[in-house]
Amino acid sequence: MALEGLQLRSLVKKSGELEVSLAKVAVPEPGPEEIVIRVEATPINPSDLGLLFGAADMRTPRAGGTKDMPVVTASVPEAGLRAMAARLDQPMPVGNEGAGTVVKAGSSKEAQALMGKLVTLVGGAMYAEYRTAKAADVLVLPPGASAADGASCFVNPLTALGMVETMRREGHTALVHTAAASNLGQMLNKICLKDGVGLVNIVRSAEQEKILRDIGALHVVNSTLPNFTADLTKALVETGATIAFDAIGGGKLASQILSAMEAAANTKMTAYSRYGSSTHKQVYIYGALDMGPTELNRTYGFAWGVGGWLLTPFLMKIGPAEGQKLRQRVLSELKTTFASHYTKVIPLRDALRLDVIAAYNKRATGEKYLINPSL
Amino acid sequence: MALEGLQLRSLVKKSGELEVSLAKVAVPEPGPEEIVIRVEATPINPSDLGLLFGAADMRTPRAGGTKDMPVVTASVPEAGLRAMAARLDQPMPVGNEGAGTVVKAGSSKEAQALMGKLVTLVGGAMYAEYRTAKAADVLVLPPGASAADGASCFVNPLTALGMVETMRREGHTALVHTAAASNLGQMLNKICLKDGVGLVNIVRSAEQEKILRDIGALHVVNSTLPNFTADLTKALVETGATIAFDAIGGGKLASQILSAMEAAANTKMTAYSRYGSSTHKQVYIYGALDMGPTELNRTYGFAWGVGGWLLTPFLMKIGPAEGQKLRQRVLSELKTTFASHYTKVIPLRDALRLDVIAAYNKRATGEKYLINPSL
Numbered sequence: 001m002a003l004e005g006l007q008l009r010s011l012v013k014k015s016g017e018l019e020v021s022l023a024k025v026a027v028p029e030p031g032p033e034e035i036v037i038r039v040e041a042t043p044i045n046p047s048d049l050g051l052l053f054g055a056a057d058m059r060t061p062r063a064g065g066t067k068d069m070p071v072v073t074a075s076v077p078e079a080g081l082r083a084m085a086a087r088l089d090q091p092m093p094v095g096n097e098g099a100g101t102v103v104k105a106g107s108s109k110e111a112q113a114l115m116g117k118l119v120t121l122v123g124g125a126m127y128a129e130y131r132t133a134k135a136a137d138v139l140v141l142p143p144g145a146s147a148a149d150g151a152s153c154f155v156n157p158l159t160a161l162g163m164v165e166t167m168r169r170e171g172h173t174a175l176v177h178t179a180a181a182s183n184l185g186q187m188l189n190k191i192c193l194k195d196g197v198g199l200v201n202i203v204r205s206a207e208q209e210k211i212l213r214d215i216g217a218l219h220v221v222n223s224t225l226p227n228f229t230a231d232l233t234k235a236l237v238e239t240g241a242t243i244a245f246d247a248i249g250g251g252k253l254a255s256q257i258l259s260a261m262e263a264a265a266n267t268k269m270t271a272y273s274r275y276g277s278s279t280h281k282q283v284y285i286y287g288a289l290d291m292g293p294t295e296l297n298r299t300y301g302f303a304w305g306v307g308g309w310l311l312t313p314f315l316m317k318i319g320p321a322e323g324q325k326l327r328q329r330v331l332s333e334l335k336t337t338f339a340s341h342y343t344k345v346i347p348l349r350d351a352l353r354l355d356v357i358a359a360y361n362k363r364a365t366g367e368k369y370l371i372n373p374s375l
Numbered sequence: 376m377a378l379e380g381l382q383l384r385s386l387v388k389k390s391g392e393l394e395v396s397l398a399k400v401a402v403p404e405p406g407p408e409e410i411v412i413r414v415e416a417t418p419i420n421p422s423d424l425g426l427l428f429g430a431a432d433m434r435t436p437r438a439g440g441t442k443d444m445p446v447v448t449a450s451v452p453e454a455g456l457r458a459m460a461a462r463l464d465q466p467m468p469v470g471n472e473g474a475g476t477v478v479k480a481g482s483s484k485e486a487q488a489l490m491g492k493l494v495t496l497v498g499g500a501m502y503a504e505y506r507t508a509k510a511a512d513v514l515v516l517p518p519g520a521s522a523a524d525g526a527s528c529f530v531n532p533l534t535a536l537g538m539v540e541t542m543r544r545e546g547h548t549a550l551v552h553t554a555a556a557s558n559l560g561q562m563l564n565k566i567c568l569k570d571g572v573g574l575v576n577i578v579r580s581a582e583q584e585k586i587l588r589d590i591g592a593l594h595v596v597n598s599t600l601p602n603f604t605a606d607l608t609k610a611l612v613e614t615g616a617t618i619a620f621d622a623i624g625g626g627k628l629a630s631q632i633l634s635a636m637e638a639a640a641n642t643k644m645t646a647y648s649r650y651g652s653s654t655h656k657q658v659y660i661y662g663a664l665d666m667g668p669t670e671l672n673r674t675y676g677f678a679w680g681v682g683g684w685l686l687t688p689f690l691m692k693i694g695p696a697e698g699q700k701l702r703q704r705v706l707s708e709l710k711t712t713f714a715s716h717y718t719k720v721i722p723l724r725d726a727l728r729l730d731v732i733a734a735y736n737k738r739a740t741g742e743k744y745l746i747n748p749s750l
Contacts, residue, residue, distance in 0.1 A: 083674060086644065249673060269461065275685055285673070294671040298624060298663065299458060302685040308677030310650055 003027035003036065003104070005129030006348055006373070009091040010052050012076055012084045018056035020072040020352060021065065023091070027130045032106040035114050035135050041151035042098030042126040043340065044351070044360050044369040046247075046287060052094045054087065055080025058361055063354050070352040095126030099141065099150040100374070103130075111135040118147055122154035127348065129373045139327065145334055148370060152183075152340040155311065157330040158323075159286070160187040162314045163245045164197060165326070169318075170282065174198030176236070176244035176257055179289055180220070181208035183340055183368050184247075189217045190337040198239030200232070202253070223253065229260060236264035243282045245309065250290030254283045254306055255297050262300035276301015284309035289363055343367045347375035378402035378411065378479070380504030381723055381748070384466040385427050387451055387459045393431035395447040395727060396440065398466070402505045405481040410489050410510050416526035417473030417501040418715065419726070419735050419744040421622075421662055427469045429462065430455025433736055438729050445727040470501030474516065474525040475749070478505075486510040493522055497529035502723065504748045514702065520709055523745060527558075527715040530686065532705040533698075534661070535562040537689045538620045539572060540701070544693075545657065549573030551611070551619035551632055554664055555595070556583035558715055558743050559622075564592045565712040573614030575607070577628070598628065604635060611639035618657045620684065625665030629658040629681055630672050637675035651676015659684035664738055718742045722750035 004026055011019045030036050056074040065071030076084065099120040105111040119138035125131060141150040167175045177188055180201035192199040193216055200219045201212050212220045219235040221228060235241075242265075244257045258281050265277035281304040285294065296306060315323045330338050350356050351371055360369040379401055386394045405411050431449040440446030451459065474495040480486040494513035500506060516525040542550045552563055555576035567574040568591055575594045576587050587595045594610040596603060610616075617640075619632045633656050640652035656679040660669065671681060690698045705713050725731050726746055735744040 086641070086648075255668070266461070273461075275687075278688065286677070288673065293630070294673060296669040296671065296681070298660070298669060298683075302661070302683030303688065305680055305682030306671070307680030307682070308673075310677040312650075313653065313678065 002029065003130055007125070007129070008094055008127035008348060008351060010054060010094050011091040012054045012056070012081070012088055014088050016076050016078070016081055018054055018074045018076050020052065022069050022349065022352070025128075027132060030104050030106040030111065030132055032108045033111055033135055034106045034132055035102045035111050035119075035138070036104035037100040037119060037121065037131045037133060037138070038103045039098050039126055039128055039131050039373045040100040040147035041345075042095045042371045042373070043152045043155075043342070044371065045096060045152075045155050046289070046363055047155060048094060048096055049361060049363070051092060053361070054084050054092075058357070061354055061357060063352075068349070070349060072352050072354070072357065093125035093128065095128070095371075096124060097122040097152065097154045098126035098131070098371075099147040099153070100131070101147070102138075106135070108135065114138065114140065117141075118145070118150065120150040120153040127351065127371060127373070129348070139331060142331055142334060147372075148342070148345070149334055149339070151370060153327075153330055153334070153338070156184045156187055156340065157338040158315070158326055159311050160184055160191055161326045161329065162311055163188060163284075163309075164191055164195065165318065165322075166284070166309070166314065167197070167243050170243065171280075172241070172243040172282070174200070174239040174241035176200040176202065176241050177247075178202045178223075178244070178253060178257075179204075179247040179287070180217075181211045182247070186211070186215055187338055189215055193218075194337060198241055200235040200239055200241050202232070202257075223256075229256065232257070232260040233263045236260055237267055242279055244284070246283055246285050247287030248290045249285045249288040250292035250294055252295050252297075254285065254294055257283055258300045258304050258306075259297070262304075273301070276303060278303055280304070282306075286310065341368065342370040345370045345372050345375075347371070348373040377404070378505055382500070382504070383469055383502035383723060383726060385429060385469050386466040387429045387431070387456070387463055389463050391451050391453070391456055393429055393447075393449045393451050395427065397444050397724065397727070400503075402507060405479050405486065405507055407481040407483045408486055408510055409481045409507055410477045410486050410494075410513070411479035412475040412494060412496065412506045412508060412513070413478045414473050414501055414503055414506055414748045415475040415522035416720075417470050417746045417748065418527045418530075418717070419746065420471060420527075420530050421664070421738055422530060423469060423471055424736060424738065425663075426467060428736070429459050429467075433732070436729055436732060438727075443724070445724060447727050447729070447732065468500035468503065470503070470746075471499060472497040472527065472529045473501035473506070473746075474522040474528070475506070476522070477513075481510070483510065489513065489515065492516075493520070493525065495525040495528040502726065502746060502748070504723065514706060517706055517709060522747075523717070523720070524709055524714070526745060528702075528705055528709070528713070531559045531562055531715065532713040533690070533701055534686050535559055535566055536701045536704065537686055538563060538659075538684075539566055539570065540693065540697075541659070541684070541689060542572070542618050545618065546655075547616070547618040547657070549575070549614040549616035551575040551577065551616050552622075553577045553598075553619070553628060553632075554579075554622040554662070555592075556586045557622070561586070561590055562713055564590055568593075569712060573616055575610040575614055575616050577607070577632075598631075604631065607632070607635040608638045611635055612642055615639075617654060619659070621658055621660050622662030623665045624660045624663040625667035625669055627670050627672075629660065629669055632658055633675045633679050633681075634672070637679075648676070651678060653678055655679070657681075661685065716743065717745040720745045720747050720750075722746070723748040
């Protein structure tokens with residue numbers, strides 16, 4: 001019997017309207033090497049929101065459709081529309097990663113071996129009741145792990161491991177992380193504590209500071225306090241961190257970090273150089289919690305760099321063998337280092353409720369939603 | 376007989392005052408491996424001005440001292456003073472590079488071989504009547520080359536060659552240069568034309584455009600014209616340039632270049648990616664003609680980098696053997712590719728005249744002063 005299931009889709013129309021809806025789609029019989037997964041857990045990551053809401057102004061979304069088949073619409077400003085040129089008028093499935101039970105399997109031995117197993121997958125289109133995938137692309141969850149445990153196996157864990165790996169490969173020995181109380185930031189703390197790597201956490205509130213102190217973070221500085229620059233410089237001197245991963249993107253924070261790194265480097269300099277220290281200082285921007293421009297005041301000499309950083313190009317750079325090592329580590333520490341915590345579990349339809357959208361689209365640190373399309 | 380000679384010095388005082396003066400200094404007898412050069416030509420490069428005027432406000436300098444021993448003073452604003460912390464109250468000699476005749480030589484064979492020769496040197500303290508140097512640190516100018524021909528053998532030629540070399544080493548095939556009508560920019564055009572490397576020149580006036588067209592530049596775009604973005608994108612598509620060297624630093628130009636590179640990359644993309652193109656786009660800032668903040672609007676995905684670039688760390692990175700190859704090329708093309716043109720030749724004292732300072736401190740593209748301390 002052919003399956004049919006709901007799939008969430010995001011459509012940016014040439015007319016300047018975003019439309020997020022549910023579509024009933026047929027799930028074709030799997031090919032020999034394929035499986036069909038009943039999705040039971042798929043997180044709403046910040047990296048999903050960009051595709052989901054595609055530059056629309058989400059301050060005033062409109063609810064439409066029916067109770068069973070809700071539709072959310074919103075206006076896309078002119079500038080946003082230009083940036084979306086390549087996806088206009090194409091309904092896009094959403095959802096980077098997730099986990100669920102294999103309910104159909106193709107004829108090959110590899111596919112058959114997965115029948116009934118709980119597997120996890122990255123690759124998009126997970127905000128759906130069913131997802132067809134190649135057998136080779138999924139990982140079987142270890143015994144005792146639930147779909148919720150395994151839903152966020154890829155994006156956050158590999159991003160956190162990728163940061164530490166990038167730090168090592170580029171010759172640094174400690175790192176800085178911003179928006180540091182996030183799920184990702186907590187994982188990064190666990191990795192660094194376990195591996196003995198110095199980590200400076202930058203947060204924006206006393207509550208976030210407490211979250212991190214409670215899991216054992218050694219260096220936490222609050223960017224909203226008046227002594228932020230002094231606190232940050234002190235932590236940089238203590239750890240020797242010369243690379244930062246910044247989820248904020250806009251504003252002056254990247255520049256402040258580079259300035260503090262330069263001040264820390266200067267405490268070790270013996271002679272004046274008009275070109276600044278020779279210590280290379282690097283900030284990688286991997287998010288855009290602040291979509292405004294990045295302002296660099298360049299008061300840190302010439303040995304500095306700012307750039308974009310993303311998981312996929314990083315994985316391509318290190319190659320499949322090294323990537324596999326990182327994935328294995330995630331599976332073996334799934335319920336410890338890489339445990340994710342969710343604020344709320346919602347059915348697929350609720351992802352289109354305006355009040356729920358308002359909550360998960362806040363991108364509030366420490367809050368994270370999980371969709372269970374099988375509810 | 377011991378020599379005595381004038382040396383220009385720049386002093387930033389704790390009190391917040393810059394003082395540029397001439398000092399009469401004794402020139403000790405050269406050691407066995409040393410020589411004494413009578414400096415006959417030393418350029419005022421943009422890279423000299425930072426040390427010379429050390430963050431002082433040069434809109435209102437004051438003249439003092441005597442006709443023979445002039446002194447220039449100016450105020451250093453509070454913020455500038457902090458940046459100068461490491462050089463406060465220490466008189467600094469100035470002048471990166473220059474050429475002249477060897478008038479004394481130490482006892483070693485290497486030093487003796489240089490006696491009476493015209494040599495060129497990089498290493499600071501060239502704004503002086505005499506400069507002691509190690510014999511191994513100088514290059515003998517080729518036959519027919521004057522001190523003026525050989526005065527700028529290092530900073531501009533090696534910087535221009537270093538840009539092309541950095542482009543190659545980082546996997547790019549063509550490059551962009553800003554403030555492109557400068558002496559350095561003209562050299563870069565000659566190198567690229569000779570080596571068959573695509574070069575996009577960004578200038579700020581029709582006059583500068585003409586300077587470059589006249590020496591055969593193929594791609595020149597004027598950032599002050601309304602169709603700048605379209606012109607730049609077209610030139611980037613034609614050349615395939617994905618790396619830029621920016622002498623301006625402040626403002627939005629670096630970001631505009633990255634945006635245009637992304638637009639050029641998107642003309643070759645077949646599918647939408649919400650993370651932008653996978654083409655790595657790089658801007659290196661090597662100057663600060665605009666000392667204001669750099670503003671990055673990040674509308675070019677995540678495959679981008681902005682960073683500082685300087686000649687000395689570049690030469691350290693490639694190592695002495697590769698550096699020597701570049702120096703040999705400069706000497707062998709000294710009167711063609713690497714010919715410098717000077718607006719004016721001035722005696723050392725005139726470098727402290729307020730009207731002369733106003734002229735060379737404008738950092739106007741295409742204008743360049745040469746000091747001849749032996750006049």
